[in-house]
Amino acid sequence: MALLEAVGPASLRCCLARRRQPGERWVIASGLPSPQVPMRVSRLMLVTLRDDPAEAEIPSHKLLLRAGYIRRIGSGIYAYLPLLWRVLQKISAIVREELNGAGALETLLPQLQPAELWQRSGRWAGYTAGEGIMFHLEDRQGRALGLGPTHEEVITALAADLLRSYRQLPVNLYQIQTKFRDEIRPRFGLMRGREFIMKDGYSFHADEACLKQSYAAMDGAYRRIFSRCGLRAVAVEADSGAIGGSASQEFMVTAEAGEDLILASADGSYAANQERAVSVPAEVAPLVAGPRAGGAGDPLVTPGQSSIEDLCAAHGFEPGQIVKVLLLLARFEDGVQQPLLISLRGDQQLNEVKLVNAVSARCSAAHGTVLEIGPLTAEAADKEGLGPIHFGFLGPHLADAVLTGARSWQPRFLRLADSTAAGLASFVCGANSLDTHQLGATWGGLCPCPESLDLRAAQPGDRCLHDPSQVLQASRGIEVGHIFQLGRKYSAALDATFTNEAGVDEPLWMGCYGIGVSRLAQAAVEQHHDANGICWPTAIAPYEVIVVIANAADPVQVALAEQLYTDLLGAGVDALLDDRGERAGVKFKDADLLGIPWRVVVGRGAADGEVELVQRAGSRRQDLTAAQLLPQLLPQLEAECRGLVPA
RNA sequence: CGGGAUGUAGCGCAGCUUGGUAGCGCACUUCGUUCGGGACGAAGGGGCCGCAGGUUCGAAUCCUGUCAUCCCGACCA
Known part of the structure; x- marks a missing residue:
């Protein structure tokens, strides 16, 4: 801490102190135990690959495999290695913070679900027969069970049990949990897995107006979540699909590798998934000579x-x-x-x-x-x-x-x-x-x-309904979130009713809200990478800073690096120390591949107390004295974590 | 499920046409020289050639079947 004492300005000390406040917003956002736990690359079980694995097709999948974030266990089944787990924890922390702030309650529902619940909602056959996606099994008594692909049935059964009066409403529950779906074709690593992490949430209301309010609140929370995660995402009108209900909106991370086609007007006032999009059809010349x-x-x-x-x-x-x-x-x-x-x-x-x-x-x-x-x-x-x-x-x-x-x-x-x-x-x-x-x-x-x-597919170039002078433009997107106004479909099917102000029983109004947490992590890589590797947005990076000892055989470099590393941890920074005996070039390449937003190189200048600071995205670098490092870096990191500065 | 492709060391690949007991690069181990952008040299370890049948004196190689993985379509966070 001697270095910190030396840096001086009260504002900085204030900032450092805030970083350690357990209740502070962005310390929570790190999602990790504070104070920060030391981690050295030599102890990280890090295995990076020089060649692209043949199984991967798109950049984010290749990079996550090459940089040692994931390993494939089976088709559509992945191990989240320690580095990725930190990313997922950070995303989850942001999700929790925004949803808790919007008044939602975190809960945890069973993944093993009785068929009977699904039979009552009418979805058992559709989800298990034919091209159904629910893994299902029988227990030793021969009772049918399914592994939860989603939780409308369970949550609605709970609501039927617990919610009796309009006085208890509205409520909004969510969970972050592994989902199971027997996808017809798993694809692109975490993009479409058979086992994946999802945040799913459900709200219950006494009337439709209240449902619309919560839906709007979730819309706002979702926009903040994606923005804080450093993602460029657009909200589009969507088809409700098998989930059902009326209005629904998807959040798309724009990327070439996206599986969905988005059609949007240039003025930004209309955007829809092509599945849903409407447009003015082209005019056609009448047939010559007309009817016969x-x-x-x-x-x-x-x-x-x-x-x-x-x-x-x-x-x-x-x-x-x-x-x-x-x-x-x-x-x-x-x-x-x-x-x-x-x-x-x-x-x-x-x-x-x-x-x-x-x-x-x-x-x-x-x-x-x-x-x-x-x-x-x-x-x-x-x-x-x-x-x-x-x-x-x-x-x-x-x-x-x-x-x-x-x-x-x-x-x-x-x-x-x-x-x-x-x-x-x-x-x-x-x-x-x-x-x-x-x-x-x-x-x-x-x-x-x-x-x-209307049965036709809207096409890029079609004129827009809201303003025929506007034309639909196409882009591709990765669906990372989807919110629905379910209405009373499930509550009516599962008999989830409440007593209204007039003393009459009626079905609950429901909304449901999903975010693909593991998919979001990969979507972030898809949107933030370059020829050398990943460039994580700081808010969800596994570590914010990597301290690289250029020559681990030089005791002067080691001593300075250890000192800076300790100072960073003490200031509440998620820092990683590359203490390996590898050549400097190898460590630089790995640091780029891993995508840690900031790299501190302790090398030749160590004897003079000088280090190099390199920003991963854009590769801007500057030489600093060791004493200048924290004052320079801390406000920058804080701004990035709050989404004030694009990484 | 329909269409296409691929299975050879941890990863990337060659060998297969024309059968003769497996090879290259990276990674790994040891030693030496190097040491700020994936070093060099030397010496090593690691493979039931996806699996099962068949043909043959002999199969990674030819034949049959089967399984797995990936890509295109339906599914979806």
Whole structure:
């Protein structure tokens, strides 16, 4: 501490003292026991790799493996090594701080969950059968159990048990815990694991207005969390998927390697996941000569022209003047297989998420969850015992009669049309016979227009609904958070009710809120790295400073480094000492690879009391006297941890 | 599950076409010289060539099956 005495200014001492205050915000944010525990690289079980492991594809996955943060144990199953565990702890600490500040309560729920709870919510079959993602097992009594992929069922059962009166509401509970999901395809290291760490939270309310308030509070907390973690994240409108409910919003870390496509307006007022995005469709020129022959259209000979491109090339149509028909097959929880006939404008693509939602809305009451929707292929139709279907020449007037004799399918199509197709005054479509189309067909003339709704995928370049002068732009994102207004879906299913002010029982209003903690750590690497390795944002770095002894055989360097290291720890800094006997170059390379935000090199200048300070991101370096180090570094670290200075 | 690829030392790879008992770089151990950006030299240790069958005097190599991993699609924090 002699060095500190020497540095002088009262403001600095104040700052140092604050760093050690147990109750201080950013000491808590370190998430680690204080005072800081010494750690030397020689004792860290650090194994860094020079070559990229063949199994890794994207930069963050390669770097986490190379720098010794993770090891693969099985497909989608990773060991979090000590360095990564510190990162995860720091992220968790920030999450806790923001959520506690927003009035949420931390709890811990069981991972082993009885099937019965899931059967009551109606999700057991959907989550375990077919492409379901829940690992499940039987105990010695033959009772079915699942490993929790999420906790709506458990928390709602608890709420049903504990929440009785509007006087107890609202409440907001969260946990940080390992989740299990039997992903169809685990990918990219921690990005999509079968076992991963998630913060999940659930809120309960007496009415929808209160739910919306908590949802807004969580929105704010999430924005602060990602910002404090040093991430550039955007909030986008999202599909609610299997979780259900009404409004939902995803938080995306923008990165090339992201699995999701984000569509956003340049003015920033609209952003959505492509699964959800809406837009103004492109205008299409009317078909020359308009409707024909009472609206059924004229036959047009189109030998071998089974694609939109062929048709346009041969006859000079625009794709948007054609109605294309997709035959699909939906499989439901109760085993029913429902053929679908979807009409789309030729220049549009089907959005499968919108389709699944539309089909669920129409059929789930009768048949349960949609397990899958896939193409209705010629082979499948053949197996089913149907007559020939002229794929490539289909029109929306294809009669239900083609389904007669089906062995296991429903005998009638569910017919839906995207509104762009429904809006065409006259169009070209298949004639349902080989090598023939209809030219100048109209709805009503050809066949009644099917139920019309939004089924098309919005595309980059489409005009925006909120302001048609704006255009949707594409970027890629990693989903690190998702918040939902669940409404009363689970509370009604699990009979979680409370007594309202009027003395009447009604289902609780619910919200739910998730953050992928382990995914967030990797997303941070994806966003913060360079050719030499990781550049952690200071707030979530495993250590804030690494002290490197350039030549561990030089007792002068060792003594000064040990002194500075002790001083840093004493000042509450998370510091690491590289005491290895390696050559200096090796230690510099490793320090870059590990991505510790600040490096203090004790080397040739040690005899004169001089050290070098290097910032990892940007590699800015400066020479300092040992006495200048702490006064310089401490305010900087504090600012970075508070997110005041971009790392 | 459909499509594609790969399994040889801890990591990255060669060898396979044309069968003859396994090799390179990095890492690891020891010694010496080096010592501020992944040093050099010398000497070592480490492999049921994914697994199981088959063909053959003989299989990393040819054949069959199987398992695992990775990439593209459905799933999602």
